[in-house]
Amino acid sequence: MSILIKNIKQLIQVHENSILIVKGEDMKTLPVIENAYLYIQDDTIVEYGTMDFCEGMDAETVIDATGKIVLPSWCDSHTHIVYAGNRVSEFVDRINGLSYAEIANRGGGILNSAKQLQNTSEDDLYNQSIKRLDEMIAMGTGAVEIKTGYGLTIDAELKMLKVIKRIKQDSLAKIAPTLLAAHAIPSEYRKDKSAYIDKIINELIPKASALRVAKYIDVFCEKGYFSVEDTEKILKAGKKYNLIPKIHVNQFNILGGVKLGVDHNALSVDHLEELNEDDIEALRDSDTMPVALPGCSYFLEIPYTPARQIIDAGLPLAIATDYNPGSTPSGNMNFIVSSACIKLKMTPEEAINAATINGAYAMGFSNMYGSITRGKKANIIITKPMDSYAEIPYAFGHNPINTVIINGQVWT
């Protein structure tokens, strides 16, 4: 199967040589070819260039992209899309004045989602979750990290992993699976958190690893959830099974989780709504990607991650949705790219770098995703007609997408 996209107004994020990450000042650059073509064979980007070199070229499917922008699909490196039901009633409670923490303390929040998930069959959970993923693909996302963390029992966490495994097998999207059993303390362990941690370490991690699906390990390192010491214990246990850390840190409080993540070679440290100079220093010269989740800040009305401070310090930054039922019930990366510009004061170039190549890095596969490079996977967005790529973040709330190609197939 071959696809030729021709007369492209701007082909963006083009890299002749495969790059893995973009940092600091370099994030301001987004390589563009004007009046371009792109040739896809099966699931792979094979060739591209200016239209001058397209003469005589043909393919089984030819798409005329006159007036349109073509770019790599969004890489969403932080989601919790496997969940059951929703938390609409908590949304209304918050409008009426309750805080996220007050709702959680009353047994709502993550524990509410866990109760719903425990009472949902694997098939039902799969159907609800893949529907969310399909909606994300239609909005331009081609690679997605998916976490567990709404099971909170051995059986329910394994059920989540099985669902993620099925999604990974069935979907055209690239999936990065993460074990986040340490997402909240189950009510039955309220008075004995260490017993739950022991269960994760001695029972769940070995069983999860036998399922051969989880690649990453996550912990919600936060007051009232898991301390830095708890987090370290779990990361060390994960390491024995080759699970790479990708952790929730600094959402509400600075506890030292960023440094811990860096010390344990975390692939990413996510949230960072609260951040200090020590965190920036810890990230300097590390291989750990900081990840901002502006949809969560928007929905919970908490501070936005200080992206300028991060990028201006010469660090890389990725942006992701955090799609989940409690703090971000949206998987729309177009909105995240807009929010990065409007609220995090990132330029369109920085936001697009953060949502493509750096998002792919934060999932460990920027060698195959996140840029227009020969040999990389053909996950492509073709926009509606627009004057420049800056209109993608500018027209917030609009759907900028005309066509999505995923794994070399036109998505319908």
Ligand SMILES: N=CN[C@@H](CCC(=O)O)C(=O)O
């Ligand atoms: N902060 C921890 N986990 C999720 C929210 C979970 C929930 O409220 O269900 C997050 O990343 O925002």
Ligand SMILES: [Zn+2]
């Ligand atoms: Zn999260």
